[in-house]
Amino acid sequence: MTARLRLAWLAAVLLAAHSLAAQQLQKITINFPTRSGASWPMWIAKEGGYYQKYGYDANVVFGAHPAGIAMIVSGEAAMTNYSMEQALQASSKDGSLVMVGSSLNKGLFALMVAKGINSAKELKDKRFAVSQIGDAPYNYAIALLGKFGLSSRDVQWVPVGTDATGRAAALMGGRAEATLLTAPQYFKVEEAGYKSVANMADYNDVFASTVYLFKKSSVAANPKLAENLIKAHAEAIKRFYDDKAFAVKAYLAYDKQDPADVERIYDLQVKSAALERIPYVLAGAVKSILNQADSEAATRIRDFDFHTVIDNSIVDRLVKEGYFEKLFGPGVKADEDRKAKAAFR
Template sequence: MRNTCHSKDARALRQEKSLSVECKRIASPLLFCLLMVLSALSCSESNGPEKYIVTTQALSGASWPLFIGVEGGYFDKYGLDVDLRFGRHPAGIAGVSSGDVLTINIGLDTGLAAASKGKRLVMVGSPVNVGTFVLMGTKETQDVKELADKRIAIGRVGDPPYHYTLALFKHLGIRTDNIKWIPSGGAPTRMVTMINGAADAALLTAPTYYKLIEEGYPVLVNMSDYPEVIIAQAYMFHRDMLENKPDVVENFMKAVIDATHRFYTDKPFAMEAMRQHTNVKDDVTLSQVYDDYFAIEQLERIPYIRQDAIESVVERNSERLPELKDMDFSDMLFSSVLDKLAEEGFFEEIYGPDIKKELKEAQAAAAR
């Protein structure tokens, strides 16, 4: 992914050598040195920041640090030229696994399941730990407990909405044995699937469900009312990147942390960043989405993957993935990247000294 001036072809090297000899013959030593300095500067400028692909599965507020990272120049600030792309599960995991993609922000349930299948995939940091999903029902459905044997629209079996719905129902004591899962794609198409009568409920993100509420569809559950049902995401990387280019991962995390600070301090810019990367264009809706995320402080200022999030994933997936119970996750969770930033005072540099208490609490709650 990185181009350097050390990769010059043989012809270029011969030309440079010839220029060097000629300069030595006809120019003063001072002029010769000046030419060499200018050549080095030109080479450096031609490289620019390192180019990397970053993938997101969520064109929603959970990806706000990525949106702001691009639009606010934070990736550039830390030496990364990021091409942000949208990709549905499992395209992002495949890209990271192959080395074509630097990272993906992915649901922790999906991420742990993927990382457990070998040693290639690891996780660093968690942008969110609270869900803003809302379970919407048809107008004929008035109580979430009515869904025990009904049809529920999801992206696909194994994706985040599927895992989150399972977690919610388990918490509420609703059996899922007889539920029929309807693969429907992203939040807008899940909504359409339900409206058209092909599903009885759908787990949706803002702002997709705003229109449904206006039209009289019932909110069966707002997951922000159940913080004990932890809905976490994580940034997934290839292990080789952590072992061979840790500075790249560190700079990525610096950029998203810096961008998260911008989210909390600059609402107009955060709204514009989302406008540029999603289909949400009008100010009223953008403002409402921002206010919803800001009110529950959904984006993590200190983005450690939490131990209780790991435990929640293992517990709610114990029947489907029993091997998770006995797994040592310490080898796939690189909290050391954030520990290093904390030791260097990066969080205080971004947020000021008042962040110390929150930092201490986040480190104590981190999975290691």
């Protein structure tokens, strides 16, 4: 066999092997509903090859609420990493959904105030910009204001109908004296001379949780689906904590921000240990949302039995099998025990 023929034969073998591997990957779509640090596990799982490791050719796509819920219900997406508030609301209306894990319980939401205001307590009777009444940041704002003795009735809510950019514009344009902003939006507002008087990340009992949301029928038809995606995200979270440069690179692939801002977001999330190594859905997170719902007559979730749509059994089994200890090392055992006790049961 001539050298040219040998090269051609080798190329054909490699091409066939690549094609076979590609054929064996299952194509799935995964939704991320926010361009923020909450989506880091999905971005790293995609860019780091962790979905591929578990047999999936994953198309990771953005779609703000309610697009993610619609994608799950229709079967277009296999999973979304959704705000727990919105997932609980949707699940109370549609029992076909199930939450099997949670990668985040703390959010980098800063309470930004107008110039001249020095404390959250000074917000009584002031205007507070929100995207819409009843959405997740609105509920976060109520929980955070409660830390300063204020209720939802103590401020004037100003719905702006858009995202954090619109809320920031309302504050800086004088249409509101306060708003809740995520990083990196609040970095820019700080640079303009506005003050942060509180941050949700500093309160362990103020939750900004996300959940891995699936359709029950999809999990039943493919029993390994939820387990494999939990593992892919756990390994992505380990990569997050181990490899800052790669984490920043993965973020920038989906959200074109100033790299310095992304590095700052990374440092803040690492400092608060925001991404969960042991991804239980926590009872405290569910309780906090139900407590907020009790004060809002329009909600329908307070009387719903969420045991029918929250399933921690997969994480329980992975803990029992030693998966997380093998991944993160024996030092994670204390976190396992603590989270297992705090899990929703």
